Amino acid sequence: MNQLIDNSIDVLIVGAGPAGLMTACQLAIHQIPFRIIDKNSSSSTNSGALIVQARTLEIFEQMGISGDALSEGVVAGSINIIYNGKKITSTSINDLGGTLSLFPFLLMLEQSKTEKLLLNFIGDRGYSVEREVQIQGFTQEDERVTSVVILPDGSEQVIYSKYIIAADGSTSTIRNILNIPFEGKSYPKSIFIVDCKAESDLSPDEISFAFSKSSVAGFFPIKGSRWRIDSNLPPEYENQQKLTFDVVEQNFQRWTQMNIHFQSQQWFSVTRSHQKYAKSVRFQNCFLIGDAAHVHTPVGAQGMNTGLQDANNLAWKIAFVIKHRAKPSLLDSYSSERLGISKGFARYADVVFRVLTSGNSGVKFFRSYVLRLFFMVLFPLISRLKIFRRRFFKSISQININYRGSILSYRESRFNFFHAAPKPGDRLPFFNLPEGGKNISIYEKLDPASFNLLVMADFLPDEVKQTGEQFNLRVLLIPNIPETVSVYKQLGIKKTGYYLIRPDMYVALKSANLNTLHLKRFLKQVFIK
Numbered sequence: 001m002n003q004l005i006d007n008s009i010d011v012l013i014v015g016a017g018p019a020g021l022m023t024a025c026q027l028a029i030h031q032i033p034f035r036i037i038d039k040n041s042s043s044s045t046n047s048g049a050l051i052v053q054a055r056t057l058e059i060f061e062q063m064g065i066s067g068d069a070l071s072e073g074v075v076a077g078s079i080n081i082i083y084n085g086k087k088i089t090s091t092s093i094n095d096l097g098g099t100l101s102l103f104p105f106l107l108m109l110e111q112s113k114t115e116k117l118l119l120n121f122i123g124d125r126g127y128s129v130e131r132e133v134q135i136q137g138f139t140q141e142d143e144r145v146t147s148v149v150i151l152p153d154g155s156e157q158v159i160y161s162k163y164i165i166a167a168d169g170s171t172s173t174i175r176n177i178l179n180i181p182f183e184g185k186s187y188p189k190s191i192f193i194v195d196c197k198a199e200s201d202l203s204p205d206e207i208s209f210a211f212s213k214s215s216v217a218g219f220f221p222i223k224g225s226r227w228r229i230d231s232n233l234p235p236e237y238e239n240q241q242k243l244t245f246d247v248v249e250q251n252f253q254r255w256t257q258m259n260i261h262f263q264s265q266q267w268f269s270v271t272r273s274h275q276k277y278a279k280s281v282r283f284q285n286c287f288l289i290g291d292a293a294h295v296h297t298p299v300g301a302q303g304m305n306t307g308l309q310d311a312n313n314l315a316w317k318i319a320f321v322i323k324h325r326a327k328p329s330l331l332d333s334y335s336s337e338r339l340g341i342s343k344g345f346a347r348y349a350d351v352v353f354r355v356l357t358s359g360n361s362g363v364k365f366f367r368s369y370v371l372r373l374f375f376m377v378l379f380p381l382i383s384r385l386k387i388f389r390r391r392f393f394k395s396i397s398q399i400n401i402n403y404r405g406s407i408l409s410y411r412e413s414r415f416n417f418f419h420a421a422p423k424p425g426d427r428l429p430f431f432n433l434p435e436g437g438k439n440i441s442i443y444e445k446l447d448p449a450s451f452n453l454l455v456m457a458d459f460l461p462d463e464v465k466q467t468g469e470q471f472n473l474r475v476l477l478i479p480n481i482p483e484t485v486s487v488y489k490q491l492g493i494k495k496t497g498y499y500l501i502r503p504d505m506y507v508a509l510k511s512a513n514l515n516t517l518h519l520k521r522f523l524k525q526v527f528i529k
């Protein structure tokens with residue numbers, strides 16, 4: 001039965017995985033009405049996407065939930081490399097990124113807990129996920145999206161919205177309805193995943209990778225003295241239809257040559273990996289985000305984190321257009337900034353994943369001898385080098401992602417910046433600001449619902465103040481005092497200047513003086529007065 005009720009809403013979010021939930025959180029911040037539906041009856045209950053990267057934690061910090069994330073998770077202290085049951089090297093990673101981020105580490109936080117934090121965030125603002133509600137189809141006409149969903153009792157409901165967000169995962173119904181190609185590769189080898197308690201010699205806050213003749217396994221600590229273990233399938237099980245937990249439990253010690261006894265198992269799954277990208281991430285007022293737009297191998301823990309950044313990139317743009325603050329052309333920047341965003345990292349992840357899972361005898365030889373030599377001799381040296389650690393952190397943490405080529409990145413109005421200063425399109429680097437004798441993180445000071453103007457000067461010139469008021473910018477004055485010398489240096493400002501920061505913390509424009517000509521030109525391009 002089709003209940004033809006006029007259910008109008010600004011945004012319909014399809015899918016309440018991490019990407020859909022983050023979109024909901026961001027729309028709630030901007031006070032944009034939305035509905036979020038999911039075909040499942042409950043949210044995730046396992047470790048799933050376990051590693052939360054620094055860039056995601058920076059967004060959590062802006063949302064006021066980073067403290068909860070940290071207390072619910074485990075910061076990885078070290079990475080150990082084990083061969084045939086013996087640790088051959090270990091490197092500390094709890095301060096991998098140094099001063100590059102407020103969160104210079106990898107946080108192990110179960111996907112179920114990440115989802116819970118996001119669910120609580122929208123719950124506190126009066127929203128909840130409509131469960132067992134499935135999208136069946138939709139059309140777009142005259143700037144309006146008409147969706148048909150199936151309700152838990154089997155009846156149909158029509159929902160009208162200005163925008164629809166496809167956060168419905170790798171098998172996206174919406175992507176299929178739109179016939180958007182999803183191309184890339186599926187890896188032939190499966191891996192198995194276990195969430196469990198175990199008795200072992202492993203340290204409870206360290207990541208370990210264990211290699212043996214027949215196995216490559218990763219051990220990731222989870223809060224509550226538990227482990228998440230990802231492993232390849234030993235050769236004798238590679239072609240079997242079904243590997244059970246019982247088989248793993250009985251044979252894991254032999255495969256890995258490690259002293260480990262499973263005590264209780266909470267999740268067991270055998271899965272294949274894919275690396276695929278949607279050919280486009282927008283069709284009129286429908287946007288693809290998260291796994292609906294891209295899927296990755298587990299190497300580097302990028303999948304969920306990339307989806308969360310998609311949501312953070314898109315939601316404020318939709319909000320500004322719905323509120324008639326920005327021109328609809330602002331939405332064009334979503335595709336130009338996010339389409340294929342993680343392809344660079346994926347090339348590296350592809351090689352690593354194939355080396356780790358291949359059953360080819362040449363690759364096995366490489367893993368057993370060449371890689372082992374590398375870990376014993378070279379790795380202990382390079383892993384101590386600051387330049388290596390910073391580079392590695394920058395690429396894995398997603399803080400290095402930039403939108404320099406975007407239409408929203410206005411080239412410098414003056415070029416007398418230090419070379420290392422952030423450029424339009426870069427993430428605003430992390431720094432602290434002095435306030436009342438304390439240091440306050442810049443993420444706390446900026447408003448995620450506005451463009452923010454950081455003005456480096458001893459007082460606010462009238463012209464800058466008026467421009468801020470005219471375009472509803474949040475203006476923050478950073479005077480040149482001894483406590484802010486390092487901030488001026490980091491931002492490449494010698495005397496005075498300003499940075500215009502987008503709601504998602506990326507630099508839109510910068511100036512090495514207080515002239516507002518370029519600022520106004522940029523704002524007129526983007527904003528509706």
Ligand SMILES: Cc1cc2nc3c(=O)[nH]c(=O)nc-3n(C[C@H](O)[C@H](O)[C@H](O)COP(=O)(O)OP(=O)(O)OC[C@H]3O[C@@H](n4cnc5c(N)ncnc54)[C@H](O)[C@@H]3O)c2cc1C
Pocket residue numbers: 014015016017018019020037038039040048049050051052133134135136167168169170172173193230271289290291292297298301302303304305306307
């Ligand atoms: C072994 C493994 C380890 C991983 N580890 C990490 C990691 O450490 N860090 C990381 O960043 N990523 C990791 N990933 C990737 C990560 O799990 C995914 O990228 C992430 O879960 C995708 O989130 P999403 O919200 O886009 O999609 P999903 O989590 O798939 O959510 C999609 C939602 O849409 C709903 N849905 C689907 N169809 C419909 C429909 N027709 N109507 C209504 N609802 C619908 C589904 O029920 C689901 O709840 C890992 C992946 C694997 C396989």
